[in-house]
Amino acid sequence: MHESRRSILEVCELSCRFRSRGLPFLSGSRDIGAVDGVSLTVGRGEIVGLVGESGCGKSTLAKAIVGLGPIEARAMRFDGTDILRPLDRRPRDLIRRIQYVFQDPLGALDPRRTVLYQVAEPLLIHRRTPDAERFARARTALRDVNLGEEIEAKYPHELSGGQRQRVVIARALVLEPDLLVCDEPVSALDVSIQAQVINLLRDLRDRLDLSILFISHDLAVVRHLCDRIAVMYLGRLCEVGPAEQVFGDPRHPYTKALTSAIPPSHPRLAKPPVRLPGEPPDPGDPPSGCRFHPRCGDREALCSRVVPTLEALGDGGRFAACHVAKRSTPAQC
Amino acid sequence: MADTASISTPAAFARRFWRSSSPSVRLSLLWILAMVAVAAFADLIAPFDYTAMDLRNRLAPPVWMERGSWVHPLGTDDIGRDVLSRVIYSIRLSLFVALLGTVIGAAIGTSIGFLAARFRGWVDDLVTTAIDFQSALPFFILALATLAFLGNNFVIFVAVMGVYGWERYARIVRGMAFAAQAQGYAVALRTLGASPARIYAAHILPNIASAIIVNMTLNFPETVLLETSLSFLGLGIQPPMTSLGNMVGFGRDYLLTAWWIAVSPAVVIFLTTLAFSLLGDWLRDRLDPTVKGR
Numbered sequence: 001m002h003e004s005r006r007s008i009l010e011v012c013e014l015s016c017r018f019r020s021r022g023l024p025f026l027s028g029s030r031d032i033g034a035v036d037g038v039s040l041t042v043g044r045g046e047i048v049g050l051v052g053e054s055g056c057g058k059s060t061l062a063k064a065i066v067g068l069g070p071i072e073a074r075a076m077r078f079d080g081t082d083i084l085r086p087l088d089r090r091p092r093d094l095i096r097r098i099q100y101v102f103q104d105p106l107g108a109l110d111p112r113r114t115v116l117y118q119v120a121e122p123l124l125i126h127r128r129t130p131d132a133e134r135f136a137r138a139r140t141a142l143r144d145v146n147l148g149e150e151i152e153a154k155y156p157h158e159l160s161g162g163q164r165q166r167v168v169i170a171r172a173l174v175l176e177p178d179l180l181v182c183d184e185p186v187s188a189l190d191v192s193i194q195a196q197v198i199n200l201l202r203d204l205r206d207r208l209d210l211s212i213l214f215i216s217h218d219l220a221v222v223r224h225l226c227d228r229i230a231v232m233y234l235g236r237l238c239e240v241g242p243a244e245q246v247f248g249d250p251r252h253p254y255t256k257a258l259t260s261a262i263p264p265s266h267p268r269l270a271k272p273p274v275r276l277p278g279e280p281p282d283p284g285d286p287p288s289g290c291r292f293h294p295r296c297g298d299r300e301a302l303c304s305r306v307v308p309t310l311e312a313l314g315d316g317g318r319f320a321a322c323h324v325a326k327r328s329t330p331a332q333c
Numbered sequence: 334m335a336d337t338a339s340i341s342t343p344a345a346f347a348r349r350f351w352r353s354s355s356p357s358v359r360l361s362l363l364w365i366l367a368m369v370a371v372a373a374f375a376d377l378i379a380p381f382d383y384t385a386m387d388l389r390n391r392l393a394p395p396v397w398m399e400r401g402s403w404v405h406p407l408g409t410d411d412i413g414r415d416v417l418s419r420v421i422y423s424i425r426l427s428l429f430v431a432l433l434g435t436v437i438g439a440a441i442g443t444s445i446g447f448l449a450a451r452f453r454g455w456v457d458d459l460v461t462t463a464i465d466f467q468s469a470l471p472f473f474i475l476a477l478a479t480l481a482f483l484g485n486n487f488v489i490f491v492a493v494m495g496v497y498g499w500e501r502y503a504r505i506v507r508g509m510a511f512a513a514q515a516q517g518y519a520v521a522l523r524t525l526g527a528s529p530a531r532i533y534a535a536h537i538l539p540n541i542a543s544a545i546i547v548n549m550t551l552n553f554p555e556t557v558l559l560e561t562s563l564s565f566l567g568l569g570i571q572p573p574m575t576s577l578g579n580m581v582g583f584g585r586d587y588l589l590t591a592w593w594i595a596v597s598p599a600v601v602i603f604l605t606t607l608a609f610s611l612l613g614d615w616l617r618d619r620l621d622p623t624v625k626g627r
Contacts, residue, residue, distance in 0.1 A: 068520065088523075092526055095524070095525075095526040096526060099524070099525075100521070102520075102521060104517055106517075107516060107517030107518065108517040108518055108520075108521040109517075109518055109521075110518045110522075110536050111540065112536075112539045112540055113539075121525070121527075122526070125526050126526060168521075171525070175525070
């Protein structure tokens with residue numbers, strides 16, 4: 001939190017709980033904590049990657065930040081202002097400054113409107129520009145994401161996957177946001193198009209000083225793109241740190257298992273992958289103590305009893321929530 | 334869904350229509366267009382005014398019968414009014430009332446369906462209950478009671494026509510709006526800051542319009558029949574105005590001696606409702622994304 005002066009987004013102990021109803025009369029309702037006490041910051045002009053397996057709460061966290069879905073938190077601030085409220089109770093300008101890019105670009109676009117109309121529409125909604133300039137601005141945004149004139153009059157179903165995702169990004173960019181929350185923006189695209197979109201995001205960050213929260217389960221993509229990484233497991237963060245350090249020298253056992261799954265650059269460098277026993281537990285009934293302990297190779301007696309907090313590991317901006325990692329770290333000088 | 338958006342020119346539309354339709358659908362469209370033309374140009378086509386009496390030619394038979402003449406091709410009624418002219422003016426009035434009723438019904442039903450989808454909770458419960466209530470109640474009885482209590486004038490009559498069938502629009506629109514809200518584009522528009530009014534009017538409505546239009550074409554003939562039934566019973570359009578139903582009603586007294594007074598409008602009612610039903614059926618098959626193998 002030492003960077004709070006420069007950070008654009010600060011999330012402090014955010015939780016998202018859903019009520020699961022179950023069968024009438026047979027089973028009672030119970031709360032499912034999809035996200036549990038997550039604290040995270042995104043700096044200005046920084047790209048933060050949020051990784052974790054399916055169902056660990058990445059998307060729920062992203063939706064909570066843009067104001068969709070249930071939120072409880074100690075604090076959530078955007079550029080100093082409190083944003084701990086649902087979307088329809090946020091000031092319009094705040095809505096404008098935080099934009100969300102969807103996983104499924106075809107679903108996120110209205111099938112019956114042309115590309116140009118949909119990219120210009122946010123300007124109409126926010127009355128940011130005079131009517132005459134609106135389409136010119138939309139065209140500029142489309143140029144910014146490397147889309148040509150020929151797609152302006154097309155409908156979403158006539159575009160390729162990469163074009164659609166770039167249209168969605170252009171639609172978010174016309175509003176000149178400060179923070180882009182990208183929820184698995186490339187997982188539906190094939191590899192060559194993934195590269196286009198990722199290079200585009202990096203380029204936009206460099207040119208527009210945009211901050212990006214990039215959610216993905218694809219470690220190679222995250223490693224290539226992000227400055228910092230946050231690793232999530234079953235609704236909690238287990239490790240946070242600069243991308244190269246987290247991948248090069250993972251501290252949390254879960255991160256170790258994850259990074260061992262990345263294919264090495266040369267076969268001779270290959271290390272045996274760490275295999276995790278068992279399945280991810282049910283988020284409605286999480287294990288006691290450290291949520292990872294039933295699958296952890298390094299677990300101790302303490303792990304099943306005490307919940308580890310995310311603590312600094314001494315060297316430059318690294319955090320982990322693990323009793324074992326904490327102890328093996330040399331004392332801070 | 335997707336390919337209907339790419340239809341742009343009228344010529345392309347006509348080609349697609351020709352390729353996908355059966356002869357009965359083509360004939361239906363032709364008949365409907367003819368009826369619309371008749372309604373639009375009634376003043377020019379009709380040989381006489383619908384109230385003009387020709388007392389020397391009372392109960393004259395149609396032209397192909399003995400004593401028939403080209404002056405009154407479909408004969409005359411009991412006070413010598415030209416049946417052809419009256420049918421022409423009746424088509425205008427009946428179609429106008431049915432169209433107005435259908436449009437009003439669609440507007441009411443769509444708005445109520447949207448309200449239920451927007452506010453959910455008790456509003457939705459109320460709307461759902463009202464829909465069930467309305468569909469359990471025979472509308473004809475309701476219409477008779479309303480007209481009997483409130484008296485009859487043109488405005489009340491059209492209002493009753495408008496209320497007819499609202500529950501079907503409301504049910505369809507409510508369901509489709511619920512589904513559309515969960516779709517990415519509606520959520521995306523919310524995160525862009527769009528107001529609910531914009532999301533519903535500019536995005537969800539165009540996306541579910543095809544279902545509403547299909548329901549309108551299916552509702553239209555029923556409204557025509559309701560109008561003619563009420564007019565037949567004397568609770569609908571009042572003389573001197575004339576509608577297809579009230580022509581049949583007044584022609585009933587002469588059914589044995591001068592059948593043409595009742596049969597001419599009855600044939601028009603039959604053919605028009607049949608044409609609309611066939612066209613509506615075809616449209617529903619065309620626009621329903623689950624029936625793709627055409």
